[in-house]
Amino acid sequence: MLCDKCGKNEATYHLKQVINGKTTEMHLCAECAAEEPDFKDLSMDSFNDFFSGFTAPFGSALGSFGLLGQMLGAGTPTRRRQRSCPFCGATEEEVSSSGMLGCAQCYDVFGDLLTHYLRRLHGSAEHTGKVPSGANAELSKTRKLEQLKTDLQKAIDAQEFERAAELRDEIKGLEQ
Amino acid sequence: MTNNSILKWYAKSGESAEIAVSTRVRLARNVAEYPFQGYMTTEQQRALLDRAAAAAKAAGLDLQLIEMDPLSAAERRALVERHVISPDLAEGSGPRGVLVSQDESIAVMVGEEDHLRIQVFGSGLCPQALLKKASEIDDLFEREFGYAFSEKLGYLTKCPTNLGTGLRVSVMLHLPALAESGALQNLAQSAGSLGFAVRGLYGEGSKATGAYLQISNRMTLGVTEEELCQRIADACAQMVEREKKTRIALYERRRVDVEDQVFRAMGTLKYARKLSTAEAMNGLSQLRIGASLGVIDLNCGLLNDLLFAIQPASVAVRTAAEGAEGRDVARARLLRDALKDLN
Numbered sequence: 334m335l336c337d338k339c340g341k342n343e344a345t346y347h348l349k350q351v352i353n354g355k356t357t358e359m360h361l362c363a364e365c366a367a368e369e370p371d372f373k374d375l376s377m378d379s380f381n382d383f384f385s386g387f388t389a390p391f392g393s394a395l396g397s398f399g400l401l402g403q404m405l406g407a408g409t410p411t412r413r414r415q416r417s418c419p420f421c422g423a424t425e426e427e428v429s430s431s432g433m434l435g436c437a438q439c440y441d442v443f444g445d446l447l448t449h450y451l452r453r454l455h456g457s458a459e460h461t462g463k464v465p466s467g468a469n470a471e472l473s474k475t476r477k478l479e480q481l482k483t484d485l486q487k488a489i490d491a492q493e494f495e496r497a498a499e500l501r502d503e504i505k506g507l508e509q
Numbered sequence: 510m511t512n513n514s515i516l517k518w519y520a521k522s523g524e525s526a527e528i529a530v531s532t533r534v535r536l537a538r539n540v541a542e543y544p545f546q547g548y549m550t551t552e553q554q555r556a557l558l559d560r561a562a563a564a565a566k567a568a569g570l571d572l573q574l575i576e577m578d579p580l581s582a583a584e585r586r587a588l589v590e591r592h593v594i595s596p597d598l599a600e601g602s603g604p605r606g607v608l609v610s611q612d613e614s615i616a617v618m619v620g621e622e623d624h625l626r627i628q629v630f631g632s633g634l635c636p637q638a639l640l641k642k643a644s645e646i647d648d649l650f651e652r653e654f655g656y657a658f659s660e661k662l663g664y665l666t667k668c669p670t671n672l673g674t675g676l677r678v679s680v681m682l683h684l685p686a687l688a689e690s691g692a693l694q695n696l697a698q699s700a701g702s703l704g705f706a707v708r709g710l711y712g713e714g715s716k717a718t719g720a721y722l723q724i725s726n727r728m729t730l731g732v733t734e735e736e737l738c739q740r741i742a743d744a745c746a747q748m749v750e751r752e753k754k755t756r757i758a759l760y761e762r763r764r765v766d767v768e769d770q771v772f773r774a775m776g777t778l779k780y781a782r783k784l785s786t787a788e789a790m791n792g793l794s795q796l797r798i799g800a801s802l803g804v805i806d807l808n809c810g811l812l813n814d815l816l817f818a819i820q821p822a823s824v825a826v827r828t829a830a831e832g833a834e835g836r837d838v839a840r841a842r843l844l845r846d847a848l849k850d851l852n
Contacts, residue, residue: 422548433545433667433669434668435548437657437665454730456728460659460731463674463734464658
């Protein structure tokens, strides 16, 4: 069978993972396996250094957060590394090397990088637990109204009456 | 730190408290309107801290705000030793702090890796009860803040290892009989393959001194909070049972040896003039065994209290002792006083 990654060489390394009842398989050639962290770190569950502890829940199992970087970085075309988050400014480079994100929006911006990593970490990539109650939907509505009213006043002061009319309608809509 | 008369949570005894010493439940939350830690401005950090304190007050939570910057390094370390804050918060930068209840059973860290880390502690094995409490506090903060949340990924955290529920449940276990019978290594391995992280008592590098072990869940996404609590409760209950059986077996086979060890430890702790942290921890571990086997009559709450009180920074802060030797002397005195009525 051919290598999953390059599709050129014969696959000689095989990894089968069963996490939470879900099975994933990977078949790589020698070259691609050398770059793939899953294959390097086959002693993921070794507890020889159990007493020296895991520094974080995934600390020693995944080596370090640099592993995320390796996984994200392997095979990424250079031009994609220029991506950055419009909200917080975090670059793909920063996210890759630290394994951490800059803000909530980063999850949208860099989402494609994370799916595989998340499946490996958590065995599943979908949330099934607690959800925030709708309480803050009310709160953000109040905040939005305040902002609109401020904008309305500014528009009136600047004599932008068309804009003011739009804002007035929006406010009416929200207040209903 | 004032040592007021309110009984701290760890001074009370909970269910199976001799073996499952304590449980901690932690929820990680981030506020949508600010970037995560590391990308926030100082003004934003300040605003977050002030708003969190105000929200706690408005919600009627009896929490005191302790800011990190005004504290000395030793005071911060003492808080770390009592598990009120993490080393991360102690060593961080910018406006940050912790909102603590009087008995220290609730400690909400503000400005650690995630904006809010709601921590609830309890004696013995009690993840479900603590989860309920933490969730209530979470709801109260949610009224003030719009949380960063996605339907697919759940509560959004700085580090993907905490995504989804943002829940970490940790249980501290005392397993000296299993340690002595050499079964601890295997136990750690099976816990690991079940999806738990296992480590020694005081974090990385510690050699499970006194045979204290900390078990926590690794997975946070794709499970419900209740399932996580149930799993860890089940796993710990099994370990508690095994430890109990091993202790009884050990005791029956080597009664004199076990009693000898317990009373030697008692003698040392009651009369020594200098004690290192490790010696004290091992000694207390022996006393705990003795108490659980009924060899001596000692309250687990007191043992828990002492376990924290003997840690280096706690000794330094409480007794104004200086230097390692000064602390060793102060520690010995502390234990002499605490155990003077024991025999």
